[in-house]
Amino acid sequence: MSQNNFSYPYPVLAVGTDDIVPALCKDNVILEPITKDDEGDYVLKLSLVMEDECLNNYIAEGVAEYIVEIDCPTTHYRRCIKSSSKKFEIKLPKREVANRVNFHPLLIARNDFKYSNPNFHEDYENEIFDMDLGDVLAVFNEFHYDFDIEYSNLKAYSSIMVFREAPEGQEEISYITDEDKIVIEMPAKALEQYRQFSQDPQYAPAIHASVVQSALVAVLLQEDWKTHIGDGDYELLWKRTIHYRVNHEEDLKKYRDLTEKENLFRLSQKLLRDPVQRMFDKITSEL
């Protein structure tokens, strides 16, 4: 089996391969939403789906076990959680993880042993493989979790955007897109006015429909969206937040193809909850 350009020299159970038949089902990791315990540490519960009888027997005999590899590049947190059970409850200390954390469940050889499986592809029929400690027997779906996405505040534009004073001498509004949040740089006077009016319920809808939406449209249009956002693997928080929303909010899913310019304009309105309509509603209510 080939994974990430490496070929295993023996059959490995995975999705979409016929090394071992039947292959792993597509949804082989069932995740529960992350919660927090009394100390504020994160708790992640997950279950693995693996029905191969022979491999289940190896696990029962103590020859193989499941692991979840956890990797947080930001804080250098790297751990291997082991279990003979398909169910994991993983505790992540709040002081030790940030930004993106990657998880990879696998089935691993606990000892050296002779491996044969009646479900091997016919090319491997009756073959016996010498497995060593640490060899991979099954590969489950990788997934990741973004600890910096403001899940409780997703729909507020502040989850992807901040306002900042422009350098002296700069009199136009400019947008910076290579930071974690989209930065809208405004001359000092305009920034002061923005801060004053954006907090006022009477004017907030007009601010959203003008300053915020035009910034988001401009930024979305100037990005080179070569890939379908559903396939994206983005470094910047604002892109990851939009990616998360587009993949998890039913009314946004139809705009996932960001290579379509028309989708970008519509998506910007939906991400900001139709600010133009909200502005008109507010004006109408004042009449």
Place this chain on the structure above:
Amino acid sequence: MHTINDSLQQTFSKDYVYSLKKSVKNGNIEAYSNDTFEVEDPSKNIYKMPGIMGRKVVLDASKSDYENAIAFYEAYKDISPLIASQESFWVYLTHVEYFEYVKKRWFGQEEMSVSTIQKRFLMSSKWDNALYRLWWSVYLTKDESLENPYVYTEVILRAKNSDLLQNFSKSKLYRLASASHGILKFFSEYESRKKFSEVNRHIIQYFNRLSGVKKLVYMNEDFFYETAKTALTFYNLKNATVID
């Protein structure tokens, strides 16, 4: 010897770090010639970190990185990895509390240039920041089970091993305690300087290739120690000369 202050630990605002980076990128580096760094509008750009007491240790650029790393880490060992991953925290320390040390440590060895300032005072690459590299080198290599928990830190920060740090810190294995301890144990016993750079690069690459078929995160310290010896044997066979 370090002291804990009565006041809270301070840090820069993200916006100020951004403006510093922009300013240095534009070639404004005169401020780095002064004895202290003048922070623009401190009441706006410096803020206190809730719940974290300030601390101070004297670093001496004439001493080794290892000695300074231990002194620095001991002073800041209660800082969480979450805080130690924040760019604004390190940029504050290099510009305010340890400005003199960073200058003495790096401006002697490297020219005062935009590139040096971006590397040592800012974080153009995090492992180049003068203080980040000290704290994290200790955090990732310390072994509390040993009488001297900093044995492996001494190996990675040894002046003549600078390219081992360069190579190893780029590898994901550096972030794995069993790998870090096992591989550095091997290098603690490996005294030869002959083709040292090539040898350590070969060993790290050997592990990277191995990670394609074996889950290294699952393996223990002994495995890494023994495998490093095997990798050296292969290197010697390939090069047909025995490096002792």
